[in-house]
Amino acid sequence: MKVPAQFIRSWRSPLRGPWLTSVFAVALLAGIPLLFLTGLVSYTAYNPDLAPVNDMTPDKGVLGFYLFAWPTDPYWLYRVTQGVHVTLGVVLVPVLLAKLWSVVPKLFARPPVRSLGHALDRLSLLLLVGGALFEFVTGILNIQLNYIFPGSFYPLHFYGAWVFIGAFVAHVALRLPRTVQALRGRDFRAELRTPRARTVPEPPDTTGLVSRAPAPPTVSRRGALGMVGLGSVALFVVTAGQSIGGPVRGTALLAPHGRTPGSGPNAFQINKGVAATGVRARDIGPDWRLTVRGGGRETVLTREQLERLPRHRADLPIACVEGWSTSDQRWEGVRLVDLAALVGLGHAPPAVYVESVQRRGSFRAVALRDNQVRDPRSLLALRVNGAVLSPDHGHPARIIVPGAPGVMNTKWVRRLSFGESSWPV
Ligand SMILES: Nc1nc2c(c(=O)[nH]1)N[C@H]1C(S)=C(S)[C@@H](COP(=O)(O)O)O[C@H]1N2
Numbered sequence: 001m002k003v004p005a006q007f008i009r010s011w012r013s014p015l016r017g018p019w020l021t022s023v024f025a026v027a028l029l030a031g032i033p034l035l036f037l038t039g040l041v042s043y044t045a046y047n048p049d050l051a052p053v054n055d056m057t058p059d060k061g062v063l064g065f066y067l068f069a070w071p072t073d074p075y076w077l078y079r080v081t082q083g084v085h086v087t088l089g090v091v092l093v094p095v096l097l098a099k100l101w102s103v104v105p106k107l108f109a110r111p112p113v114r115s116l117g118h119a120l121d122r123l124s125l126l127l128l129v130g131g132a133l134f135e136f137v138t139g140i141l142n143i144q145l146n147y148i149f150p151g152s153f154y155p156l157h158f159y160g161a162w163v164f165i166g167a168f169v170a171h172v173a174l175r176l177p178r179t180v181q182a183l184r185g186r187d188f189r190a191e192l193r194t195p196r197a198r199t200v201p202e203p204p205d206t207t208g209l210v211s212r213a214p215a216p217p218t219v220s221r222r223g224a225l226g227m228v229g230l231g232s233v234a235l236f237v238v239t240a241g242q243s244i245g246g247p248v249r250g251t252a253l254l255a256p257h258g259r260t261p262g263s264g265p266n267a268f269q270i271n272k273g274v275a276a277t278g279v280r281a282r283d284i285g286p287d288w289r290l291t292v293r294g295g296g297r298e299t300v301l302t303r304e305q306l307e308r309l310p311r312h313r314a315d316l317p318i319a320c321v322e323g324w325s326t327s328d329q330r331w332e333g334v335r336l337v338d339l340a341a342l343v344g345l346g347h348a349p350p351a352v353y354v355e356s357v358q359r360r361g362s363f364r365a366v367a368l369r370d371n372q373v374r375d376p377r378s379l380l381a382l383r384v385n386g387a388v389l390s391p392d393h394g395h396p397a398r399i400i401v402p403g404a405p406g407v408m409n410t411k412w413v414r415r416l417s418f419g420e421s422s423w424p425v
């Protein structure tokens, strides 16, 4: 397809140029590595390598080289790493869009390929821009609960992240000298003092970013930077509250779950309740039983029997992959260690496979690693904040583990299988 000449000439903003592009680039250079690292860390928190239950492609081949056993200390670990990941991702959206806007004329540069080097460069840009858009779009869809992708979010977002970061590293290596040079070409503070009337295009250059037929400015560079900056600040203000939790949650205007979870001991964020997961009343009623298996043994308990086991407390938050967290809640229940002891595995409890009564949908079952089982704060909780768990929070019994993603805290638990040899997967 041939792009008409007047279309190319229509990129006439007098603001475009290597300096402005470089300012946006520096902001992304500061943010993207942290976004990538918190993303990698978040993936580890799922224990993806722990048998093919938490993830369909458990060890991710060579890309799983960095996986490590997710610790239970500090107990707010995932709350912070995932809060940073999601909030930062949202906040960087205006910067990413501005950066793409600043270079968009290059997308239509003619001829499309000038040399082999140029072809490779454009291919890397395709991976860079495609990777960035893919990661931001899948991430935002996920936190807005739009699970429209084929297959699971995790492998898509994970592999996409590696493609993106590969292209990102190559791009930074190739463009850094040019970026440094461009930034030196103009004084940032002087630019912030320049009003629209005195805004002139950057000098003509070889990068192809500066318009060859610039229109008169409608906004200063200061105004453009301010708009992007304010956009990011505004997004921060309406997003961060969901990660902080508690009363601050009221500021999280973009939170998809609503902002006020009611009142009473069970009044904190619910992800999917009984209705959304299709849990039947009779499965969590008086006929409910807990099965504990492992070491070749099996024992079945009623809720009354469970109530009579030694009861412990732990103040722990729920921190979801979607970025929201609750403040610390006071959970009360039976230690996982004590449940392992029921089947003779109390001295060195192994990993456990936790199944809920749920018969369809995701998050029906997860595996917890031995270090999580052994933490004395890891409970099969029966009560929260002094009251019996509400059905939506997982009555008759739910898991709560320090430091772990919310999804590890299985609700409506039906069966605990200690030791991988007892796992039905
Ligand atoms: N059985 C079951 N347990 C589950 C879920 C689920 O859908 N089904 N959702 C998980 C997710 S993703 C989160 S974040 C937490 C939320 O717990 P809450 O709804 O009590 O806040 O529960 C986890 N436990």
Ligand SMILES: [Mo]
Pocket (backbone or CB within 6 Å): 271, 319, 320, 321, 322, 406, 407
């Ligand atoms: Mo979650």
